[in-house]
Amino acid sequence: MAEADNAQDMFSGTKEVAESHKFDEANLAAWMEANVEGYEGPLTVKQFKGGQSNPTYKLFTPSKTYVMRRKPPGKLLPSAHAVDREFKVINALYPTGFPVARPYGLCMDEDVIGTIFYIMDNVDGRILWDQTLPDYEPAQRRAIYEAKVKTFADLHNTDYKKVGLQDFGKEGDYCARQIHRWTKQYKASETMHIPEMEQLIDWLPKNLPKNEDVTIVHGDYRLDNMVLHPTDPKVIAVLDWELSTLGDPLADFSYHLMNWVMPGNDESRGSIANIKDLKAHGIPTLEEYVDMYCQHTGRDGMPDLNYYFSYNAFRLAGILQGIVGRVRDGTASNANAASNAERVVPLAKFAAERARMAGMEG
Incomplete structure (x- = not known):
C-alpha cells in the first residue's frame, strides 16, 4: 500500500521546470497569443512530474490551463519523440468524440522554444499509477x-x-x-x-x-x-x-x-x-x-x-x-x-x- 502511495505521489502533479528543460517563456507566450484560440496571458509554467519521455508542461493563465508536450532538447534519434505525430492523431480523433484532450496548435519552428511542441487542453481528472487500484472497492x-x-x-x-x-x-x-x-x-x-x-x-x-x-x-x-x-x-x-x-x-x-x-x-x-x-x-x-x-x-x-x-x-x-x-x-x-x-x-x-x-x- 505504501509503495502504491509512493508511486501516486512520485508521478502525480507538477514541479518547478527542470534546469535542462527550461526555455524562453516569453517566446512561448507570444506564440500562444498568435496561434491559440482564446489565449489570454499572463503565462505561468510548471513541469509534470510523471516519467514522460517527452517533457510535458502545465501552462497556467488566469482563465484557463493548457498542456504543452515538446521534444526533449539535445541530439535525438530521427524518428524518436515525434510530438508532431502525437498532435496529428489527437487532432484527427478529437472531432470524433473519442476521449483525447482538445488540441490547440502545433509549432514546427524550433526557434520559438528550442524544439518543436504542441499545445492541448489540460483535462482535469484522475491519473492512477497503480493498476491494482489499491484505494478502490x-x-x-x-x-x-x-x-x-x-x-x-x-x-x-x-x-x-x-x-x-x-x-x-x-x-x-x-x-x-x-x-x-x-x-x-x-x-x-x-x-x-x-x-x-x-x-x-x-x-x-x-x-x-x-x-x-x-x-x-x-x-x-x-x-x-x-x-x-x-x-x-x-x-x-x-x-x-x-x-x-x-x-x-x-x-x-x-x-x-x-x-x-x-x-x-x-x-x-x-x-x-x-x-x-x-x-x-x-x-x-x-x-x-x-x-x-x-x-x-x-x-x-x-x-x-x-x-x-x-x-x-x-x-x-x-x-x-x-x-x-x-x-x-x-x-x-x-x-x-x-x-x-x-x-x-x-x-x-x-x-x-x-x-x-x-x-x-x-
Missing part, C-alpha cells in the same frame, strides 16, 4: 476496467481513413515488420547467446497470424496513460500517443494484456499477475477482459493470443537488449542497465513458452 475496480477496455475497443473501431489518417503508417504486415526490426536491434546489441531468442527469430516470422487487420494503434495503452473522470468510471482523455501508428489491433491489445500474464518488474506500479483472486479483487480475469474486448469489436475470439504474447515478449526483449547494447557502447546511461539486462532472459523464456503453446516445437 472491488465494484469500482471492475467499472474502471470495463471503461478502459471499452475505450480501447472504440479506438480500434475508429475508421482511420474517415478521420484522415490513411498516411499515418504502413498498411499491413505490422507484426512482420516489428519482428524484423527488433531482430535487427537484438542482433546489433547482443551481449550473450540466448537460445530461446534464436528459436523465436526463426519461428515468429514463419507463423504470423492470418488476415491481420489494420487500425489506429496506441502502442502503450495502460491505466497511467489516461485521465479518468474525477468521480465516475469513465475515460475522459487518453494520453501519450508517442508510439501510435497504423497497425494490428490485436498486437496492440495483447501488449496491454501482458499485465495479466507476466509478474510486474516494477512493483511500485502494482502487478495484476500477482493478485491471487482477481474476481474477489474486482479486476476482470484475462478471459473476461478478452471477452469484453471481443464483444465491443465484434470478434468471435482471439485464437492467436499465445502467438501475440510470444511476439510481445520477444519485442520487449529486443527493446531491452537494445538499451543494454547502448550501455555497452557507451551511448546510454548506466542507471538501469543491470535491471534491464536481467529482464531479457526471463522475457525470452516466457516468449518461447508461449510460442510452444502456439505450436512451436522444441
